[in-house]
Amino acid sequence: MDKNTGNQLPASGLPAPGLSTAGLFDHYLTDEGLALLWSLLDSGRYEVRAPEEAALLCVAWLVRAGESGAAAALVEELRPFAGEVRFAPHLADRPVPGADDVHVRTVGEVAGALARRAPRPGIEAQHEALTVWHPFEDDLLDHWLRVGADAEQSAGQDARGDTRDDAGEGAALLARYQRLAAAHTRCTKHLDPKSNPAVLRRALEERVAGREPSPRLAGLLRRTVASMVAKRGRPGSAEHARLRRDQARQAGRPAHHDLAALVLRRLAPLDVSRGLADVGPLIGPVTPEEAEESGLPAGTVVPAPVRAAVTAALSAxxxxxxxxxxxxxxxxxxxxxxxxxxxxxxxxxxxxxxxxxxxxxxxxxxxxxxxxxxxxxxxxxxxxxxxxxxxxxxxxxxxxxxxxxxxxxxxxxxxxxxxxxxxxxxxxxxxxxxxxAELPVPFAAEPLADAYSGMADPAVLAAARTAAGLLRGTVYERYHGIDYAAVQELADARDRYGFARLCAERAGRPGRPLASDPAVVEQARILTTSNLATLVVHAGVVPRGGWEGPARGAFAAATGPAATVKSTAYAWRQLLFHLALCDADEQARVLTWIDGRAARLPARTAARIAARLADLRLATAAP
Incomplete structure (x- = not known):
């Protein structure tokens, strides 16, 4: 039979709709069926939703590899179950992920996160301010600029000496305010009695009622009008028009949740259980076709938070x-x-x-x-x-x-x-x-001790023994003041009580349990290196470029802007481990780099690590 290795699905090989599992089994053993399976192997456009659905693909691979005898034996082993079990894959539009591909989130998880993106109150309030309240404030300000804001103007005389009866216009503005306040409740700045629009409105209420504003209110009015003009310009001026035009453009941008909904529609046809081989088409700008369907402006860029959510499903x-x-x-x-x-x-x-x-x-x-x-x-x-x-x-x-x-x-x-x-x-x-991997030493997972007996977990003793063999005589042992010979004796004797006591004594909390006391647990982490020694000794882990890079990275993590007291302690422990595995020249380079970096740290960060840095210099200076 021909061995089709093309990437296109041969139309003649597609199974007829509604075939039973036995029918599918027989179909895929024909020349046309095998050709289809070979094309699936090459293109990867299949789904294996249960392990047994890979069986006929394995048959096809064996046939193509020239192992017809092994393929025939496998078929005979499967045939008695062909009427009950589906041994064929499902066809798919996208290739199955490669063996080395991983993803942080599935399509379904990303879709769920996007679906939960509701309108944000702060953003909605800002949009309301730009589209509703700012135009109203401009009209209030324009009214006072035309009518006049000083004592003489409050009597009805404007700067040109004309008299105006502004009661009708003022009443209309106040009525408009009542309608706006009832319909638009997200933005509440206008309710603050100290705000500019509140001052303009109170003065207008007095004016419409036929009362003179009090001297205090008249003074507030003058200052408010002057400050608003100084900040934004007079309504209708080029400066003011440019500001409002920019704000209108900002207000016209689609909300993040609307663009998240668009991306959610793009994800809808995809397999929710997998990652994404390519996220580009899913996070690109709004297309003309999408604009016509959704009302979103064509070319609108998907915002960074939505792009980041989708990128989490990248499979690579x-x-x-x-x-x-x-x-x-x-x-x-x-x-x-x-x-x-x-x-x-x-x-x-x-x-x-x-x-x-x-x-x-x-x-x-x-x-x-x-x-x-x-x-x-x-x-x-x-x-x-x-x-x-x-x-x-x-x-x-x-x-x-x-x-x-x-x-x-x-x-x-x-x-x-x-x-x-x-x-x-x-x-x-x-x-x-x-x-x-048949490694002789297990990894120690927390909790590190039994909650009832207080005994250290056996894996903890194994990790401590490994650390002792790797780090005895190094800067790690000197800095932490560890007697690794004593630790090894406890580990060799399998003294789980003794190890827990040692951790409590090192923490200055004798009698406290290893199972729950954070200070005692931290001492156990120090003595065991939190499995790093196990990785190095038994798994053969060596970072690319050696240990100098991780040592610098650990110091940067300990002193970075996001560092906390807890994260600094973790990072410093890692720093000592990485530094201990550097040779003498690498250690010297790292320490020189640390000195230069420490000299540029903010005062607060420098104070936080000063004692640790002094102890580090002392430990590295020791013979």
Whole structure:
């Protein structure tokens, strides 16, 4: 049979509508059906909504690879279930994500966020002020400028000596105010008795009632008129007209929630469970066709907050998302880590189409972003499926693939967020991957101790032992005043009570529990390096370019404008770890850079880190 490798769907190969599962099974084993499956493998335009829907694609791949015997054996194994189980994929308009593609949000999550974008009261009030109240204030001001605002003008004499009866005009303005106040309630500045429009209105009420304004009110009126003219110009002047024209242009801009609704309509046809290979068409300006349908001005640019919400669904390589700031924190990296863990086995396939297919199989029935549903047991169930087993000979060693993925995720966290450490979500994801990688040491996830017994978790002792072996005699040990020989003795003896006591004593809170006391927990993090030593020693993590860059990044995080007392403590601990793994020349360069950076810090920040910086210099000066 011919092996069609084109990217277009052959029209003759499409299954007839309404075919049963058995009918689909038989159709895809014909020459036309296999040609369609080959085109799907090449284009990626299919969906695997359940793992079994990848089975016939695996058959097609085996046939095209010249493994007709293996394909026939797989077909015979599947045939008894063909009447009950769908083994065929669903056709799709867009390619399935690649094995290395990850996303922070799905299309469905982005759509939900956009749907919740309601009108913002502040923006609506500003729009009302620009379109309703500013024009009314201009008319009030123009009235007083024509009638006169000084004592003589209040008697009815204007600057030219003409007399005017302005009672009718004033009454009309006051009646208009009542109508506007009843209909437009978002902007309330006009209700402030000290505001300019309130002063103009009170004076007008006195005038219309036939009363002379009090001396105080007359003085307020003169000052108000003078200040309004000085600030904006006389109504009708070129200066005033230019200001109001700019404000009208601002008021005419569509509201963010209206543009969010437009983007939501663009998202409507897309698969809600996936990310986006290309976000450009979804966040582009309003098209003429959309303008005609929605009433929004053609060419209107989608605002940055809406663009950012959509970009969160960009599906791309991890490095691309980090480079573009889509993954904005270590916590977000922990959320997407599971996507790479789920599909790590697929990276071992040299054939690109098979790699994408296996990744889609592992992703099937993925109900949420978080890794709570995933486990090594789940992974084992998928890898044990007959069609996945049938193509397994073309994969690399799954243990080595797990180790490679673990190194990649650990390195990404250290490189991109050097002052943040490993969030608990990330640690739990890495722990499952470590089991697949057959690493001898687990990762320690918080809580670090049993809440009832007070004993440290066994993983904590293992992490402390690893840290002791890596950091003994380094600046990390000197700065924190750690006796890593004693720590290693506790770990070797598996003394979980003793380790918890040591943490409490180091925190200056003897007898306090490791399970809940923040100061005691922080000492456990220091002694274990919060799993960084485990990543280095057992996963082989080394950041691109070495440890000098992460050391500088950790100092920048500790002293940045967004740094808090808590985040500074975390970042400083990371700084000491990264610095400890630098060689002597790298340490010298980092310390020189830190001195230069510290000299330019704001006074408040410099005071906050002064004691830490002094201790750092002392620890690095020690022999």
């Amino acid at each position: 390589h991890l490095d691309t998302l980090l480079e573009h700031g889509v993954i904005s924190s270590a916590e977000v990296l922990g959320e997407v880590a599971v996507q790479l863990i789920v599909t790590h086995t697929s990276r071992g396939y040299a054939d690109a189409s098979l790699r994408t297919l296996i990744a889609a199989t592992y992703r099937a029935r993925r109900d949420r972003r978080y890794p709570l549903w995933w486990s090594p047991e789940h992974h084992a169930r998928i890898s044990g499926l007959p069609w996945v087993r049938a193509v397994a000979p073309w994969a690399a060693d799954p243990v080595e693939e797990a180790r490679s993925t673990l190194r990649m995720l650990g390195e990404a966290c250290v490189r991109a967020f050097p002052g943040a450490g490993l969030p608990n979500l990330h640690v739990r994801a890495l722990s499952g991957l470590a089991r697949l």
